[in-house]
Amino acid sequence: xxxxxxxxxxxxxxxxxxxxxxxxxxxxxxxxxxxxxxxxxxxxxxxxxxxxxxxxxxxxxxxxxxxxxxxxxxxxxxxxxxxxxxxxxxxxxxxxxxxxxxxxxxxxxxxxxxxxxxxxxxxxxxxxxxxxxxxxxxxxxxxxxxxxxxxxxxxxxxxxxxxxxxxxxxxxxxxxxxxxxxxxxxxxxxxxxxxxxxxxxxxxxxxxxxxxxxxxxxxxxxxxxxxxxxxxxxxxxxxxxxxxxxxxxxxxxxxxxxxx
Ligand code: ADP
Numbered sequence: 001x002x003x004x005x006x007x008x009x010x011x012x013x014x015x016x017x018x019x020x021x022x023x024x025x026x027x028x029x030x031x032x033x034x035x036x037x038x039x040x041x042x043x044x045x046x047x048x049x050x051x052x053x054x055x056x057x058x059x060x061x062x063x064x065x066x067x068x069x070x071x072x073x074x075x076x077x078x079x080x081x082x083x084x085x086x087x088x089x090x091x092x093x094x095x096x097x098x099x100x101x102x103x104x105x106x107x108x109x110x111x112x113x114x115x116x117x118x119x120x121x122x123x124x125x126x127x128x129x130x131x132x133x134x135x136x137x138x139x140x141x142x143x144x145x146x147x148x149x150x151x152x153x154x155x156x157x158x159x160x161x162x163x164x165x166x167x168x169x170x171x172x173x174x175x176x177x178x179x180x181x182x183x184x185x186x187x188x189x190x191x192x193x194x195x196x197x198x199x200x201x202x203x204x205x206x207x208x209x210x211x212x213x214x215x216x217x218x219x220x221x222x223x224x225x226x227x228x229x230x231x232x233x234x235x236x237x238x239x240x241x242x243x244x245x246x247x248x249x250x251x252x253x254x255x256x257x258x259x260x
Contacts (some may be wrong), residue, residue, distance in 0.1 A: 167192035
């Protein structure tokens, strides 16, 4: 916002004063554009599985009405598309819930090792199905951060789930906790395909994907890292992403230690 006072020299010696106030609309236009894009993207993401569901129902009620073998295939497909929509709606709701609370800083004392161990326990079955393993390394002393247990769980569920999705077959995912300079650092390292540098800055944008088809096939909604970014910011933390194409990626979350 800029304000200018302009003296208009009229006939009277005092003159007239005109105050011009100029508002910089760039930022608010950008925010508005982002909101419009978000609604358009979300609608598109929901419409695709819905179109498949409608098509499948029409086939089941029409040409494939008496084809029992086709019924099974269509039901499996309809189940997958319904789950996709349900996951997307869950992620959209999580995102809006996080945004509502974004300005209130969480204040619980949370054992970071317990969070990570819990996430790893939940993902172990999926990991072994994929022939992968998850190794956790942490200091002997417990590491406590100030935060919200469920939201911290969500951060690391998203990061470790991505590491499982985008890493090579039979590879290992390493999860490390370290403490330095009044901060805790939790890092998820995969031996995966890596991410080309030009994508790194945009990865945490909603619906941004390096390869959309691949992400969808793997059950991704394109919202996981946007959710991570918002939770990390609510915790006054930092997210760092390092990646080398063909070698793998490293996602580090720095969080303030409890009591610091
Ligand atoms: P998605 O649901 O598509 O996985 P995310 O927001 O979690 O959405 O991630 C955005 C994109 O970042 C992914 O589509 C993928 O292209 C890329 N990505 C995320 N994590 C990794 C990883 N560990 N290795 C390689 N690419 C990744």
